[in-house]
Amino acid sequence: MKEIIVIVVLIGASFVRCMSHQQQSARKPPNIVFILADDLGYGDLGCYGQHKIHTPYIDRLATEGMRFTQFYAGTAVCAPSRSALLTGQHTGHTYVRGNKEIQPEGQEPLADSVQTFAQLLQSVGYATGAFGKWGLGMVGTSGDPIRKGFDEFFGYNCQRQSHRYYPTHLWHNAEKVVLEGNDLSQKKHYAPAIIQEKALAFIEDNKDNPFFLFIPTVLPHAELQGPEDEHYKRYEHAFGETPYKGNGYGSDATVGGYASVSKPRATFAAMVSRLDAYVGEVLDQLDKLGLSDNTIIIFASDNGPHREGGADPQFFNSSGGLRGVKRDLYEGGIRTPFIVRWPGKVAAGSISDHLGAFWDIMPTLVEITAAPQPRYTDGLSFVPTLLGRSGQRQHPYLYWEFHEDGGRQAVRMGRWKGVRLQAKKSADAPIELYDLSTDVIERYDIADKHPDVVTLLRQAMDEAHQENSIFPFYYQGSEVY
Missing domain, CATH: 3.30.1120.10 (Arylsulfatase, C-terminal domain)
Known part of the structure; x- marks a missing residue:
């Protein structure tokens, strides 16, 4: 009889703990993970029709969430597209509208007056971190990520530096992290792998708080380069290859130049698969920490596919049959793969033809998190679309x-x-x-x-x-x- 009582008590305690955990999850604002690929084409993913490159984890996001078919990036090149995303303004209004270089390192900084949605999330208690490529203002300037709503930044501050996958240094907030053993002749530290470790650590460090994790990865941006790991070996002998030789972009071989690639198609495919694997690691980390059910994951690309460094978007149908590539304002240059997973809120396996763009992210996340209204935005919240409700407002253009x-x-x-x-x-x-x-x-x-x-x-x-x-x-x- 005592044994039965003990079992009943244990079951009851377990039930109470489970209910308490569910109630806490219901009260806690949702975590947000935004993964922004670099130069990934609309057609580079399996869930958007890609047949030559393996992307099971991003495809899983689409299976478990909503896949958009008519969503658009900020514009057709890096910095202004990111500016449109973070400020909630299209490129006729947003502060940074081009890739304007600042020497010796960095790009034109966002002004003090510019407000980002990361700042709004920060104001309602979100821990915020950005891991990857910034390109909107060097350390110490008005556009420093730490001044634009991020508690922690790790990665390439300067997008010119991000042309290299084995750079001489990265940045952790205001600290320059020198990568000894990386130069034109040595490739010791693969930067995306280091950045990925920091992003996963951010999730661990903030598992008990609502957080916004921004991962503006450099993959699969040129140059074509990476370790000859399992991702590369998958494609090493899959395609007929013509070695790519030459610089091809910029005169500074230590920053802007692209190295020779013996198998450019295999290298590019490996870079996309490596990106996919990193997405899988984020999913695993959220699962391990019990955070998946209360985390919104958004996946997109900053613009259309590139042709630098030996990349071959025609071979891979990277634009998904659309006209144009990076730097074009035809559909192939600006239409982005866009996926949102939010368990219990967004219907799994749903597909939306809603017309939206990067400047809609700000009002959408503000509505979800009850953050303060932005001082300005060109965007419209697409929460009704995500939740399958009526009343979705539409842009006149x-x-x-x-x-x-x-x-x-x-x-x-x-x-x-x-x-x-x-x-x-x-x-x-x-x-x-x-x-x-x-x-x-x-x-x-x-x-x-x-x-x-x-x-x-x-x-x-x-x-x-x-x-x-x-x-x-x-x-x-x-x-x-």
Whole structure:
């Protein structure tokens, strides 16, 4: 009889502890993990139609969450896309609109006046950490990640430095972490692996607090490089290979130059699979610590696939059949793989064609976490879409600009897509028009058939763009900026 009583008491205590844990989880704000790939194409993942590269863990996110088919990056290149993400503003308004280099290291910093959603999360008690590539302001400047809402940063502050996978140094907050044994002739410390360890440690260190973990990984950004590990061996003999030789990007071989690659396709595929494995490690860490059910995971890429260093997006169909690559404002340059997993909230295996973009992340996370409303945003919360509710607000249009190669602008307005090239040379440069409902690959310019639509797109471009003295775009009078 005593034994029965003891068993009943133990079962009851276990039940109480379980209920208490569930109640605590229900009260605790959700953790947020945002994984941002670098130069990963819309078609580089299995769940988006990739057949040559193995991505089981990211595919698992799609199986267990919502996969978006019409979500867009901030723009078609690194720094301004990240600025649009963090500030909740499209590139006609956001502070950083191009990859403007600062010597000897770093990029144009976000100003003191710029507010990020990390700061808003920080204000309601979230522990915040960023691990990977920053590119929005060197240590000690107004754009230092520690001044923009992150309690901890580890990785490449300068995106120019991130061209190398075996760099001479990384940054931990204000500390320069020298990687002895890394130079042009030695490859001792593989930076993504070091950064990954720090990201996993952040989860462990903050398991008892609500946290926002930002992982702007450098994978699979050029240069093509990595250890000859199990990921590389998977593809080593899978593709016909032509060795890539040469620098190909920038004159500084220690920073901007790309080394020779004996098997560029195998190397690129390995980099994507290695990224996928790192996502798997994050999932395992959350599972191990009992955090998965109360953690939102968001996965995206900063822009379309690159062609530097021997990368071959055509071979892999990295743009997923869409026109364009990195630096293009056609769909292949800006449409991003976008996946959200939130157990018990977002329906597993769901697919959404909701039209959204990076500047929507800020209001969405603010609504989820009850953080203060931002001072400004171009975004709209897509929480109704995530939760399968009615009442989702829609953008009248989405807008992008790109400041290199003569300047480019693009507008998505429902089924219509307008693209303007050489926009810096003339505010009257022609606008190409595509009907994405019938021509998603943007093959047929039908501007001459719909002048009324072209007028609407031109008006949207004029409305969306606000001049920025640091990143000037339009001309004034006869002077071209």
